[in-house]
Amino acid sequence: MSKRLYVGNLSYTTNQDSLSQAFSQAGTVSSVTVITDKMTGRSKGFGFVEFDDDAEAQKAIEMWNGKELEGRALTVNEARPMEARPPRREGGGFGGGRNSW
Numbered sequence: 783m784s785k786r787l788y789v790g791n792l793s794y795t796t797n798q799d800s801l802s803q804a805f806s807q808a809g810t811v812s813s814v815t816v817i818t819d820k821m822t823g824r825s826k827g828f829g830f831v832e833f834d835d836d837a838e839a840q841k842a843i844e845m846w847n848g849k850e851l852e853g854r855a856l857t858v859n860e861a862r863p864m865e866a867r868p869p870r871r872e873g874g875g876f877g878g879g880r881n882s883w
Contacts, residue, residue: 784832788857
């Protein structure tokens with residue numbers, strides 16, 4: 783079973799390739815995702831790295847948690863499942879999307 787790691791405090795210049803290259807020092811990385819802003823395309827400062835082997839994932843946590851990558855001390859731990867969020871409200875001002883003529 784694969785293990786997904788949360789990687790926080792990333793530099794805004796960190797991309798998926800550089801993150802994958804860094805974490806591959808701990809083992810075989812199966813996937814990397816750097817979360818980016820939809821409008822600017824710039825990193826939001828966190829991402830996820832997935833390993834197929836739990837031992838390699840644990841090694842990555844020990845290797846990178848608190849260590850510096852591209853000038854920033856990383857926070858690395860096992861990712862928690864995403865919590866359910868309440869639905870967003872429709873509209874956005876101007877009468878909630880309705881014609882108010």
